[in-house]
Amino acid sequence: xxxxxxQLATERQQVLTKPPGSLGRLEQLAITLAGLxxxxxxxxxxxxxxIFAGDHGVCSEGISAFPQEVTAQMIANFASxxxxxxxxxxxxxxxxEVVNLGTVGEVPELPGxxxxxxxxxxxxxxxxxxxxxxxxxxxxxSGDNAAQRAHQAGCHLFIxxxxxxxxxxxxxxxxSALLGLPPQNLTGPGTGLTSEGLRRKTRVVEKALxxxxxxxxxxxxxxxxxxxxxxxxxxxxxxxxARGIPxxxxxxxxxxxxxxxxxxxxxxRDWLLFAHRSAEPxxxxxxxxxxxxxxxxxxxxxxxxxxxxVAVPLLRAACTLHNQMASFTDAGVSDQSGxxx
Amino acid sequence: xxxxxxQLATERQQVLTKPPGSLGRLEQLAITLAGLxxxxxxxxxxxxxxIFAGDHGVCSEGISAFPQEVTAQMIANFASxxxxxxxxxxxxxxxxEVVNLGTVGEVPELPGxxxxxxxxxxxxxxxxxxxxxxxxxxxxxSGDNAAQRAHQAGCHLFIxxxxxxxxxxxxxxxxSALLGLPPQNLTGPGTGLTSEGLRRKTRVVEKALxxxxxxxxxxxxxxxxxxxxxxxxxxxxxxxxARGIPxxxxxxxxxxxxxxxxxxxxxxRDWLLFAHRSAEPxxxxxxxxxxxxxxxxxxxxxxxxxxxxVAVPLLRAACTLHNQMASFTDAGVSDQSGxxx
Numbered sequence: 001x002x003x004x005x006x007q008l009a010t011e012r013q014q015v016l017t018k019p020p021g022s023l024g025r026l027e028q029l030a031i032t033l034a035g036l037x038x039x040x041x042x043x044x045x046x047x048x049x050x051i052f053a054g055d056h057g058v059c060s061e062g063i064s065a066f067p068q069e070v071t072a073q074m075i076a077n078f079a080s081x082x083x084x085x086x087x088x089x090x091x092x093x094x095x096x097e098v099v100n101l102g103t104v105g106e107v108p109e110l111p112g113x114x115x116x117x118x119x120x121x122x123x124x125x126x127x128x129x130x131x132x133x134x135x136x137x138x139x140x141x142s143g144d145n146a147a148q149r150a151h152q153a154g155c156h157l158f159i160x161x162x163x164x165x166x167x168x169x170x171x172x173x174x175x176s177a178l179l180g181l182p183p184q185n186l187t188g189p190g191t192g193l194t195s196e197g198l199r200r201k202t203r204v205v206e207k208a209l210x211x212x213x214x215x216x217x218x219x220x221x222x223x224x225x226x227x228x229x230x231x232x233x234x235x236x237x238x239x240x241x242a243r244g245i246p247x248x249x250x251x252x253x254x255x256x257x258x259x260x261x262x263x264x265x266x267x268x269r270d271w272l273l274f275a276h277r278s279a280e281p282x283x284x285x286x287x288x289x290x291x292x293x294x295x296x297x298x299x300x301x302x303x304x305x306x307x308x309x310v311a312v313p314l315l316r317a318a319c320t321l322h323n324q325m326a327s328f329t330d331a332g333v334s335d336q337s338g339x340x341x
Numbered sequence: 342x343x344x345x346x347x348q349l350a351t352e353r354q355q356v357l358t359k360p361p362g363s364l365g366r367l368e369q370l371a372i373t374l375a376g377l378x379x380x381x382x383x384x385x386x387x388x389x390x391x392i393f394a395g396d397h398g399v400c401s402e403g404i405s406a407f408p409q410e411v412t413a414q415m416i417a418n419f420a421s422x423x424x425x426x427x428x429x430x431x432x433x434x435x436x437x438e439v440v441n442l443g444t445v446g447e448v449p450e451l452p453g454x455x456x457x458x459x460x461x462x463x464x465x466x467x468x469x470x471x472x473x474x475x476x477x478x479x480x481x482x483s484g485d486n487a488a489q490r491a492h493q494a495g496c497h498l499f500i501x502x503x504x505x506x507x508x509x510x511x512x513x514x515x516x517s518a519l520l521g522l523p524p525q526n527l528t529g530p531g532t533g534l535t536s537e538g539l540r541r542k543t544r545v546v547e548k549a550l551x552x553x554x555x556x557x558x559x560x561x562x563x564x565x566x567x568x569x570x571x572x573x574x575x576x577x578x579x580x581x582x583a584r585g586i587p588x589x590x591x592x593x594x595x596x597x598x599x600x601x602x603x604x605x606x607x608x609x610r611d612w613l614l615f616a617h618r619s620a621e622p623x624x625x626x627x628x629x630x631x632x633x634x635x636x637x638x639x640x641x642x643x644x645x646x647x648x649x650x651v652a653v654p655l656l657r658a659a660c661t662l663h664n665q666m667a668s669f670t671d672a673g674v675s676d677q678s679g680x681x682x
Binding site for chain 2: 016019020021022023025026065066067070073074076077080081082087088090091190191192279295296297298300301302306309310314316317321324326330331332333334335
């Protein structure tokens with residue numbers, strides 16, 4: 001981050017026609033974005049959204065309320081504009097890419113969908129490592145390539161989204177391994193498990209962690225317990241930060257990908273903004289591990305980057321207020337001292 | 342609210358391509374707006390914002406960090422587009438009216454500012470009733486007229502904003518009287534009092550309440566302890582609800598105006614949506630009294646309707662997702678049962 005831009009933006013906030021501090025978190029947000037974009041008057045536009053999709057072998061354990069074929073079907077729904085994130089991308093006038101990393105169901109060629117297949121799904125992480133070395137490398141590279149495309153397009157904000165039936169099981173396992181917390185604390189109902197389903201899912205995560213063992217390096221955990229889309233998200237977050245693009249982090253899945261990235265390279269934490277607190281119960285522990293206080297708390301738990309999309313207008317408001325409000329001097333308004341300046 | 346529209350919107354939410362409930366509060370927001378606007382597919386646009394401005398006699402007690410002349414100066418800043426709410430109105434593409442109810446400082450004729458003068462300021466509520474019968478009637482009518490104009494313009498959302506140096510003193514006194522809570526619980530730093538200033542302000546509110554006595558009828562409290570802009574806001578809220586226009590409530594000042602309105606006509610509560618939790622400490626008790634859970638909690642405390650403006654995109658997102666997302670059937674996506682429907 002640029003200390004000069006932070007300094008200039010901080011000074012600017014003090015002279016705008018409002019009591020100092022009265023815009024609350026929007027003030028710090030503008031200052032933070034100034035530092036990240038290296039501009040006293042920051043913008044987040046153009047925004048790039050990228051959804052990474054992939055299937056999970058652990059679905060054979062019966063850990064999701066939805067059938068596995070939904071991953072492939074939702075890719076088509078992203079492309080045709082009917083999914084939540086598609087609707088939001090259009091409403092927000094942001095670009096949206098979909099990267100298909102491999103699904104069990106068949107996906108035809110679709111406009112706006114990049115086909116970067118690794119395998120039809122990961123292996124069943126309850127039984128065996130989810131990815132081999134080539135697969136995790138391919139997924140990380142897919143993510144980094146997405147960040148590179150965003151950089152080439154001059155984007156000032158990167159939003160990653162996830163699609164993958166079964167991925168809250170993978171994310172709970174990763175978080176449990178990285179945070180050293182019991183699976184029970186991090187495993188939740190996902191798309192809508194019954195309490196019986198949740199007990200089964202928790203046992204699957206426990207089994208996976210017992211199988212995984214003690215290895216705590218972020219990449220080893222990711223390969224053993226991750227998913228293609230989670231690995232790609234980690235790669236995209238690292239790649240965006242490395243290229244100086246701020247990243248707006250969505251919910252549980254993307255936060256787990258961010259945690260892996262931060263554990264690999266702690267300095268990238270500065271580039272992360274946190275959009276919302278998910279209703280998925282494991283999210284809070286992951287946020288805490290990154291000292292993250294999200295902007296929104298609306299009980300969302302959809303994934304796809306949808307919570308980040310809903311927070312985009314807050315970032316835009318922070319920038320617009322910061323950039324366009326009049327100063328006390330310009331507006332001829334008296335400041336706190338009563339001096340008209 | 343239309344029970345038929347609520348029913349249809351509730352059914353619609355169940356068939357959209359997402360796990361039921363996964364959009365969190367945005368789902369109920371869409372359903373609520375469907376009921377309020379009488380449409381299965383609701384919209385909040387066009388949005389009308391109206392800022393009511395007026396000065397407070399209680400400023401002679403030294404209860405604000407800013408000098409009284411700022412009220413008039415800010416009216417000019419609203420008109421020239423430099424204030425926070427002006428910047429937001431332009432960014433959100435909403436109409437913005439400013440109603441000048443009376444200021445100590447002189448305000449010239451300005452585009453977009455309606456001059457509906459009642460008096461240069463209210464009387465000092467620490468010593469005497471703030472408004473006489475004619476004045477409170479005039480202020481309530483100004484507010485109702487604003488709601489009528491919004492109705493005639495076909496608006497689907499009303500946002501009221503406040504400008505009046507000293508108005509957190511008035512609002513704290515009103516809230517204290519209506520809620521039966523000690524002034525200390527409801528009096529805060531406003532635009533930025535020191536702790537010494539806050540003690541003085543609290544004593545002024547205590548003195549006002551002792552002078553006011555026990556009369557708890559909302560209109561008697563409003564006349565005795567209110568401000569022109571707070572009374573106008575109450576009138577605008579009642580007038581909007583009566584005409585079937587949902588109202589998005591801003592922070593502490595507007596919430597106190599809403600509390601007066603709800604105490605007069607409890608049925609209007611249904612028409613109120615709450616935008617944000619203000620950093621002004623008295624706000625929470627006022628929200629609690631109306632069982633209100635605001636959408637945002639960003640530490641804002643600017644007034645002008647700015648917190649409501651920042652929440653407008655959340656309402657738009659709720660409507661757009663509800664109206665434009667594909668159904669499981671349309672998108673060919675399997676539902677929770679695994680049936681492709």
